[in-house]
Amino acid sequence: MKVVLAEKYGFCFGVKRAISIAEQNPNSTTIGPLIHNPNEINRLKEKFNVKTAQDIDDIDNKKAIVRTHGIEKDKLKTLKEKKFDIIDATCPFVTKPQKIVEELSQDGYDIVIFGDEKHPEVKGVKSYCVTKAVVAMRPAELFGKKLKDKIAVVSQTTKKIEDFLKIVDYLVKRYKEVRVFNTICNATFPNQSAAKELAKNVDIVLVIGGKNSSNTKQLHKIASEYCKDSHLNENADEINKEWFKDKKICGITAGASTPDWIVRSVVSEVEKI
């Protein structure tokens, strides 16, 4: 099978930074997975003894790494109170909406967060609101909400701008002042447009990344729009040879939290088919 890689794929600035921080802090524990990639998490554990705890109480030493997605404000407070050695690997692009939400809610704005309520980044950002923030993925989730005429709106960093604008337009139509902070991370755009170009020109696409990674899922969504046969896989083990029957070219791309070593192993597996 012939393999073509997307012109741009893989690690973003925040993930690279977090991995480098973890490597420099062996024998520490991250609260929740450092990044949304189980294979890389395993590598960090095996090579640097960087463990992953479910929550603060599960940490068996006092060296805590805050994951790329950030952490809830009260948990950070607990870490400080319990005198943990805190190593902050929060992506700076995530720290920004946290600060915006904190400041603007203090200034009397109602807060709307565009994103997935269950995603750790959104949970963290939301926790910085001193009042009550509304989280929505689409305008329908805002129906019937009673909001002030002063609203500040931020986005989960890995979302699509077009979907963010739907929320913005809905709010601008109904409220006097809508203060829009475009907190979508630019780093995801080149991967996204490269995935689109790739998908248009191949018979099958493999999107390599964590199943719970928001930006990987976004890439998979885009690839599926432009190529009928598109799969999201964590690694080479998940590849099914049946998929490649009657196919000539396979395109491969990877999420912002997917390390190059996994991409390379998938490429070499597919080439053998």
Place this chain on the structure above:
Amino acid sequence: MKVVLAEKYGFCFGVKRAISIAEQNPNSTTIGPLIHNPNEINRLKEKFNVKTAQDIDDIDNKKAIVRTHGIEKDKLKTLKEKKFDIIDATCPFVTKPQKIVEELSQDGYDIVIFGDEKHPEVKGVKSYCVTKAVVAMRPAELFGKKLKDKIAVVSQTTKKIEDFLKIVDYLVKRYKEVRVFNTICNATFPNQSAAKELAKNVDIVLVIGGKNSSNTKQLHKIASEYCKDSHLNENADEINKEWFKDKKICGITAGASTPDWIVRSVVSEVEKI
């Protein structure tokens, strides 16, 4: 000819207020037409001796009325310096974007005004910007503009929200913080949706209002979308009987600055056809 009136048409709050102010201040002079309706301006002149001057220097007494659309900041200053008796008939919905533009430009925001650069309201609002405001009707007019990452955007009060959102979306896609003030006047919406319903259900539409009235032009645009035969007329004199050949029902609506006495005279003329 059978005539049907739109369910909602004519005078808005700001126009009603301005005419009442003018009637209570006879022997005064407005700087530019009080409202965009020449027939009503004539009536005020004949009945109350409220004249219309092109500019401050043309005023022959010291009693100046500021029109509904407001006035440029430096002209207001001149009026004060020259110790004019200033009667402010600026629509409160226009005073609002003036204040927003003044405050936000002082706070370091770049200002974008959605509207018609030549319209007196926009000229007035723009004059309150302490830096340099950009005026645009569509996103293309923003191409290549170098703006700060902090932008405040307001709208001319009589514009369509859908067109405002095109400007908002363009800005949100490109700049970090876009502070959107929806300054479109709600009073124009009922007239607009009634014009749409009217136009769908008649053979010909007459939109009565001033040719330079932004909201009247907007009504005409909407009527033309839903009825093939739509005309903008200032008064009954402009009606052409030829238009009504083979037509059964004529719909009539009027802009926010069109007085009822003009609408009544048009209705009675059309009914005679």
